[in-house]
Amino acid sequence: MRLTHRTSHRDATASPARELTIPLGRHPAPTQTNLHTRRVPVVMYVLALLMITSLVVVGFMSAGLWATTGTSITAQADTPSRDGGTGPAAPADPADVKGSMTLQQVVDAFPPMTATLLLAQFGAPVDTPTSTQLKSLVESGNGMDIPALRTWLQEQASD
Amino acid sequence: MNVQGEGTDRSLAAADEARVRVPRRPAAWRTKVRWTRHAIQGAVVALVGWQAVGHVTSGGESAEAWCPLGGFETLWTLLATGRTVSHVHTSSLVLSVTVLVLAIAGRGFFCGWLCPLGTIQEMVHKTGRAVTDRVPALRRLRRRLERDASTERWHRIDRLLRWGRWLVLAWAIIGAAATGTMVFREADPWIALLSVAEFELSLAFVVLIATLVLALFIERPFCRYACPLGAVQSLAGKLSPIAVQRDASACLDCDLCNKACPMAIPVNTRTRVTDTSCTGCLECVGACPSQDGLTVTLAMPTFPPRRSKTTVEPDPQPATELEIAR
Numbered sequence: 194m195r196l197t198h199r200t201s202h203r204d205a206t207a208s209p210a211r212e213l214t215i216p217l218g219r220h221p222a223p224t225q226t227n228l229h230t231r232r233v234p235v236v237m238y239v240l241a242l243l244m245i246t247s248l249v250v251v252g253f254m255s256a257g258l259w260a261t262t263g264t265s266i267t268a269q270a271d272t273p274s275r276d277g278g279t280g281p282a283a284p285a286d287p288a289d290v291k292g293s294m295t296l297q298q299v300v301d302a303f304p305p306m307t308a309t310l311l312l313a314q315f316g317a318p319v320d321t322p323t324s325t326q327l328k329s330l331v332e333s334g335n336g337m338d339i340p341a342l343r344t345w346l347q348e349q350a351s352d
Numbered sequence: 353m354n355v356q357g358e359g360t361d362r363s364l365a366a367a368d369e370a371r372v373r374v375p376r377r378p379a380a381w382r383t384k385v386r387w388t389r390h391a392i393q394g395a396v397v398a399l400v401g402w403q404a405v406g407h408v409t410s411g412g413e414s415a416e417a418w419c420p421l422g423g424f425e426t427l428w429t430l431l432a433t434g435r436t437v438s439h440v441h442t443s444s445l446v447l448s449v450t451v452l453v454l455a456i457a458g459r460g461f462f463c464g465w466l467c468p469l470g471t472i473q474e475m476v477h478k479t480g481r482a483v484t485d486r487v488p489a490l491r492r493l494r495r496r497l498e499r500d501a502s503t504e505r506w507h508r509i510d511r512l513l514r515w516g517r518w519l520v521l522a523w524a525i526i527g528a529a530a531t532g533t534m535v536f537r538e539a540d541p542w543i544a545l546l547s548v549a550e551f552e553l554s555l556a557f558v559v560l561i562a563t564l565v566l567a568l569f570i571e572r573p574f575c576r577y578a579c580p581l582g583a584v585q586s587l588a589g590k591l592s593p594i595a596v597q598r599d600a601s602a603c604l605d606c607d608l609c610n611k612a613c614p615m616a617i618p619v620n621t622r623t624r625v626t627d628t629s630c631t632g633c634l635e636c637v638g639a640c641p642s643q644d645g646l647t648v649t650l651a652m653p654t655f656p657p658r659r660s661k662t663t664v665e666p667d668p669q670p671a672t673e674l675e676i677a678r
Binding site: 242246 | 373374392414417418435438439441442445446447449454457458461465466594597604624634637641642647648649650651652
């Protein structure tokens with residue numbers, strides 16, 4: 194039996210013949226499935242699935258639901274910030290502030306706020322560009338982190 | 353003696369006639385499919401890599417925003433508060449929907465053809481094989497490991513470890529819902545890989561190293577045992593009408609499909625490969641020397657046939673190509 198297997202294996206891989214031989218002792222039986230199936234060419238399988246992927250992503254993009262920065266769903270629909278960033282405008286709620294946002298986005302979202310005030314909170318130099326992300330300021334700052342900034346912004350807004 | 357010889361020849365010829373012949377798959381077919389897959393995988397890795405490098409060098413958007421898992425992690429928070437958890441953007445949500453649609457349409461296609469982490473594990477495994485093939489001591493070690501891996505004990509361990517995906521998924525989803533943060537991010541090897549330039553010894557980095565080291569010996573270890581996204585897809589993939597189907601009448605029982613499967617699915621024992629770990633890579637189909645042995649099939653919706661007295665009952669065993677060939 195093992196010899197038969199080997200022989201058939203050799204047939205399968207080395208023989209130049211265009212046909213293969215089912216090993217002796219094997220009883221060919223049709224596939225046991227209750228499903229009515231249809232063969233799909235591999236090219237069509239790959240192309241169709243790639244197309245589905247592209248269509249879904251492009252569909253959401255054209256609906257304005259694609260953003261790689263920003264925070265909440267409500268914030269995503271806003272207009273872009275003044276610094277020309279690709280992300281959405283900053284949120285109106287301090288709870289939505291995240292480390293990926295730039296100084297400018299925060300300034301834009303909370304009107305009385307200025308970049309100088311924010312930089313002072315982080316203990317960063319006044320000439321720091323407004324395109325700097327908050328998380329960069331956190332890393333080089335004086336202990337001010339994003340949750341603390343949110344609390345501070347909330348206090349400023351309520352004053 | 354001659355009479356005996358003729359008799360043997362005649363019986364051999366008769367036996368040969370009795371054998372079933374099936375068409376052979378062209379040898380170049382496997383290479384074509386494999387290179388197409390690698391080209392698509394390479395394009396995705398290049399795209400994500402470009403994004404990651406751009407983020408590090410010029411502070412562009414993070415490649416993390418392209419992670420579909422974040423969308424599932426944030427789902428509860430999003431429904432409850434309308435906000436996403438930290439590090440999740442709408443792009444992640446869009447990609448989550450895309451992955452779900454893809455899983456329903458094409459089962460594990462995302463894992464096998466698009467996932468960059470899976471691609472990297474494959475690359476590491478292939479590099480490992482290439483190195484061990486050239487170093488005799490390593491080759492011997494690999495063969496010993498492969499021999500041990502085929503034992504029932506290892507199969508039992510393997511089956512047990514595969515539950516890990518579901519545990520990780522539960523941890524990621526429940527943890528994110530309970531804490532409002534991406535708890536899995538701390539152990540996510542993909543995050544560690546994206547932020548490898550800003551090196552930091554973290555749990556995620558340890559998981560990444562463990563994954564890459566294991567990938568030298570096991571194909572796609574993270575996909576097999578720990579990927580929560582793979583687990584989500586497995587669930588959605590159960591609805592998929594697409595699957596690799598094995599035609600037992602054209603199967604040579606050569607085990608080449610089993611050996612080719614990166615997820616160690618015993619393909620030659622299945623009629624339709626609907627296993628939750630199938631990545632749809634089509635390596636088994638490419639490895640099958642018989643053209644009709646393994647094929648990609650689409651299950652069509654069927655309705656029970658109407659019973660009518662005048663209806664002629666169909667032939668219970670319709671003629672197949674094989675019988676015609678015979």
